[in-house]
């Protein structure tokens with residue numbers, strides 16, 4: 001029997017951010033490995049016109065929960081949605097719901113956050129710092145709370161090259177910043193943001209660092225641990241390979257590559273693509289929850305969940321495996337054949353962005369206008385280039401993260417738990433994982449049927465022929481232009497034509513001779 005799975009049996013668990021990518025996988029793993037848990041409280045907000053119940057039932061009916069429903073038939077009874085909005089006082093939770101949470105909650109997993117890179121500081125502070133503060137205050141009043149697990153990111157201190165499993169203080173006290181932001185207007189906040197974030201690329205990583213400081217400062221007697229995953233990708237093994245449900249991290253660019261939008265990407269080819277599968281992160285998380293509750297370490301332990309030091313995969317390897325997979329299993333309705341390469345300097349990046357991204361988009365939009373359709377390609381390309389500019393910081397750098405605590409924890413697991421809650425990234429086969437990642441994006445994110453692969457391949461062959469035809473016509477037009485204007489070009493042209501003629505006549509003569 002798994003010690004970790006048994007630990008979660010009978011427990012009342014609160015998950016914030018349960019409707020998110022990682023929150024869903026956490027919920028699924030808990031329901032599948034500890035079906036005898038008492039209840040999972042999930043904080044949910046109405047979104048896109050859907051009520052709480054509609055969102056939860058839509059979420060529970062997605063493919064991710066199929067296995068869990070087989071093991072835990074009364075799965076819906078185990079889930080207790082609670083209305084919440086992290087931007088509201090007391091997280092928007094009603095008094096009755098709050099009373100229930102304060103009375104029963106044993107374990108908190110705090111996943112909720114804004115993960116956008118371009119959020120204004122005020123909004124990112126609200127979600128990643130103030131909401132965390134409020135949850136900590138709530139936790140301090142809980143009668144049966146055993147452990148509080150906080151999700152940060154391995155990039156919270158990305159302004160450092162080597163990052164230890166410790167909390168690094170930020171230059172500004174979170175409380176002072178929160179008070180100031182209350183009365184500063186948006187334009188001033190926007191102006192001071194670059195100075196505040198201390199060489200970090202965005203407000204996301206900065207507010208995650210501030211969130212860690214708040215967790216430390218307001219820990220009180222709480223039993224807390226912090227998880228710092230790097231770039232969380234599709235599932236590796238559980239509940240099945242390749243599950244992913246958002247455009248964050250590499251996902252958007254992998255789609256852009258598969259659809260033929262992305263033809264060049266500035267990257268440090270030997271830079272490490274520090275991706276970790278979502279199920280591996282969740283296995284670590286559940287192991288940390290168990291270990292922290294049972295062993296109650298004297299101080300807050302930080303657990304890095306990264307791959308670069310133990311089983312590195314380079315951006316070039318990842319990129320070319322992505323292309324190889326889409327060669328075998330192409331995405332449907334591709335704009336061009338997937339074909340991309342890395343650039344390593346700003347000039348070639350600018351050149352290739354112009355030649356292979358913007359120029360084809362402008363020409364295609366021109367064709368759309370000619371055929372009476374609304375142009376959209378240039379807009380899509382600009383959005384992709386904006387996303388790339390946001391991710392550029394992470395693709396062109398490498399970091400070293402220590403993993404002492406994570407390795408210590410691994411040694412504390414029984415053999416059975418090391419299998420059931422495997423977070424040893426050394427077991428990961430990158431080629432197989434990347435292939436499943438791309439197939440997962442095709443099946444679960446883009447909802448494309450694998451039966452459509454032959455048609456998608458035919459579409460790519462058609463695109464290839466159009467590409468060859470276009471290049472031939474372009475060459476002839478340019479060549480014709482030169483021949484009309486240059487004696488040298490004419491001489492070369494006549495020489496080539498006469499050479500071809502001689503070759504053909506010799507070829508015809510030799511074939512006649514043979515007869």
Ligand SMILES: CCCCCCCCCCCCCCCCCCCCCC(=O)SCCNC(=O)CCNC(=O)[C@H](O)C(C)(C)COP(=O)(O)OP(=O)(O)OC[C@H]1O[C@@H](n2cnc3c(N)ncnc32)[C@H](O)[C@@H]1OP(=O)(O)O
Nearest residue numbers: 115116117118153247248249250252257319340341342394
């Ligand atoms: C050479 C070979 C190459 C071959 C193949 C190469 C493949 C391999 C290479 C891979 C290298 C990658 C490196 C990863 C590094 C990640 C570092 C993570 C750091 C740590 C991770 C964390 O600790 S935490 C997760 C990180 N946090 C995000 O990763 C959110 C980012 N993101 C945003 O911060 C906002 O997205 C941002 C961008 C502002 C736009 O913001 P924006 O306002 O312009 O756009 P919106 O987001 O509003 O989206 C408006 C519409 O664009 C659609 N869309 C949104 N994102 C899209 C996207 N990426 N690709 C396409 N489409 C996207 C969306 O579906 C909407 O579509 P619609 O309008 O129809 O609804």
Ligand SMILES: NC(=O)C1=CN([C@@H]2O[C@H](COP(=O)(O)OP(=O)(O)OC[C@H]3O[C@@H](n4cnc5c(N)ncnc54)[C@H](OP(=O)(O)O)[C@@H]3O)[C@@H](O)[C@H]2O)C=CC1
Nearest residue numbers: 017018019020021022085086111112113151153229231232
């Ligand atoms: N994905 C990654 O690569 C990494 C993620 N992390 C961390 O892991 C955690 C989860 O990330 P991930 O699952 O990818 O993020 P998602 O964006 O997928 O999920 C974010 C969650 O937070 C909730 N949320 C956001 N804003 C609000 C709000 N105003 N009120 C209520 N709920 C809100 C979302 O709810 P809703 O569905 O209603 O929007 C969603 O459930 C985050 O703390 C992130 O920093 C760390 C490292 C890497």
